[in-house]
Amino acid sequence: MELFHGVNVDWLGKKWYFLGFSLIFSIAGIVSMGMHWAKIGSPVPLGVDFRGGTQIQVQFQQTPDANLIRQATEAAGVRDAKIQTYGGGGTNEMLISLPEQTNEAALDAGRTQIENALRTHYNNPFTVRNVQVVGPTVGHQLERQAGLATLYSLLGMLIYLWFRFQLIYGVAAVVAVFHDTLITVGIFALLDKEISLTVIAAILTLVGYSMNDTIVVFDRIRENLRLSRREPLPDLVNRSINQTLSRTVLTSGLTFLTVLSLYIFGGQVLNGFSFALVVGILIGTYSSIAVAAPMLVAWQEWRSGSGKGVALPAAKRSKA
């Protein structure tokens, strides 16, 4: 069986469509992040990991009623509790959250208060499935770390590609990956989904994964540049994308299937994580064809337009 044999698509001819598509999504994401910023002071809804506070996941024996739970917590003097159904409702699970405790010493009181409130004021036996209490110190540390980790991994890739290819390849790849990250986070903002620590892990994985796809295309461009120096760059890039297209679609498709299986069967705990991967793999594949490769060509056209060198550096010979 073979798909995509002998395809001959003019990818670069469609660059304005790609640009439009990417811009629409990026801007929608940025606008949505701006709206969140105005409302809650952070560009995306943050999970309890970063936000700090108390979050208890409770499973009741009978179908729980959010109003009764609220009455119970308020009767016990717990204010500002946020009560949500969890895991689609069929499992009788609820998430009860308290806002950030600024006093580190009193951090732990909320959890006990909620449990006692439910025990005394709500006649529905329950088990506590999961408790997360995060103090402001840890929350802010984690927030900083997550930002730094993303930054460092982009920087690490840039340096590696600079060393293995040429600086412009690195820049193009990092721009493409940044584009993926922006759109993925933007979609979280648009859908009002919380970003937790594991979502950050998924995003960092996407940075690596999208980079994979881009490298495969770049590798082929490098190889073709060495073989045929006369061919105009846009044609050569088109040919390289087409040659690697079946591989790109196959692996992305297979990885997408495994991630989809994770999203469907992996359970609620990993929901945000697998959602980020599902979205990110689609965008990461798109961006290596539609963002990274056209950037190389655009750069070369700009260079020749401003009267400097003409050809794209054929890149260092591969050593591996």
Next chain:
Amino acid sequence: MKKNLNSKIAAIVAVLVIFVYGIFGVPSGLSGKALLESMTRHIHLGLDLRGGAHLILQVVVSEAVSAETDNTVARIQQDLKAANLTFSQIYKPDPAKPEVIRIEGTSPAQASAVRSLLDNKYSGEYDVTGGGGDGSFVVTMKPLVETALEEKTVQQAIETIRDRVDTLGVSEPVIQEYGLGKDEILVELPGISDLDRVKAIIQSTARLEIHAVVGGPYQDEQAALGSVGGTLPPDEELVHGSGALATGSDADSVYVLQRVSIVAGSDFRSADPGTDQNGLRNVRFTLTNEAGDKFYDYTSANVGHSMAVVLGGRVKEVANIKSAIRDSGEITGSFSADEVEILSKMLRTGALPASLNYLEDRTVGASLGADSIKEGVTAAVVGVLVVMAFMLVYYKSSGINADLALLLNLVILLGFMGFSGATLTLPGIAGVILTIGMGVDSNVLIFERIREEIRAGKAASAAVDQGFAHAWTTIFDTHVTTIVSAGILFLFGTGPVKGFAVTLTFGLAANLFTAVYVSRVIFEAHLNRMKPGQMVSI
């Protein structure tokens, strides 16, 4: 060639056997249950899969510094008095800077004598400045000494917590310094989901101390301050408490106490819960020898005065000193049964050198952990089956090759987890699943390249050769970038996320071996048995 191939196959089988051993060890039987059992014994499951508590505690190290300088204040007072040097007061001017001590009102004529006394006795640990016309000196703990003291405090806290956790019988607890700040401790207690009791025991911020009573009980702080003329001398403090036995009521009242304790938390050698002759709960304690001597000196000099037992910042009991006490005694107070139990456990394991704050608390119930395992494994099995089926359909016989490599990849990954003692978390299982998807990428790259070479008219063995050679550069680059991002994730991540980085890195490293080397050997074995001119099925 043939012989060479055989030894390669032998090497692969050896690797397979070694890593299967890493997963299962030597199982007690071959039934599914026995295999599963030995597997969970070899591969450490994270708290999010086993259920358990994950706590991050912060040691309030400034308390230890403060206690140390309190002692120094007392020592300087004694030394100056013993040398007949006058002063009006010695105190710590700023509660936010517990390392600074100020001496005021020394006589100008004695300035150099005071100076040389301070230099002689304290300059090892403190910087001494001042001694000018106003007769005041500032004695500041050296930053290096302060850092060392803080480190020692954290170490002591870790030791104490470990002792206390041991009394609970938790298996495989983790108690260690935690990376971010210098004063943080990570505590992981597998299998514990009802934390309240555990916390009461670990935490007992509850430092037990005995202080001299200056005055009290008073009804409120106003009255207490009134008794000392409106302002509290720097060497005294106000402490709330019920003092039920002393006053016969449970009402909150306020005492004025000497700031420096007579007996500190670390002075206790042993303690046991008991009841006194009236049937009231009490704790019988024994002091260390040194503390016993100190306690004897104090009690014999202060017969008739009162002492307050302060637990966790509250007065629990006020006792009159009837006669000198050396190293053993009992504390009777308004204790609950649990409090007596915890108190004596705590005194036995040594007191915490400073109190603890909770920075983070994540508890996963055992039922959620079990569900997570089930869901993670289902997702993994479905993912593997889909990918393997696809490879068979798309690449025909060569798909078998890829599937074998994929299975070996999984075996090596899990075996690696077993050998290294790394922890498998729920995101770690996700990492395994992702490895399947990304690992098969190498096979796809190679197979697509082989197809291209065949299309270009190459013979079977040449096409395979070229396919592997060309794909290798790309595979190497893609693996490096993914491992870079996983590595950064490992450095920055915590707990479950770290587990994800670990499986992803191990998985991709193993993939370099299986997709490139093993897959190649399988091709060679196949090519060897083919007739000349026959094509590979791809």
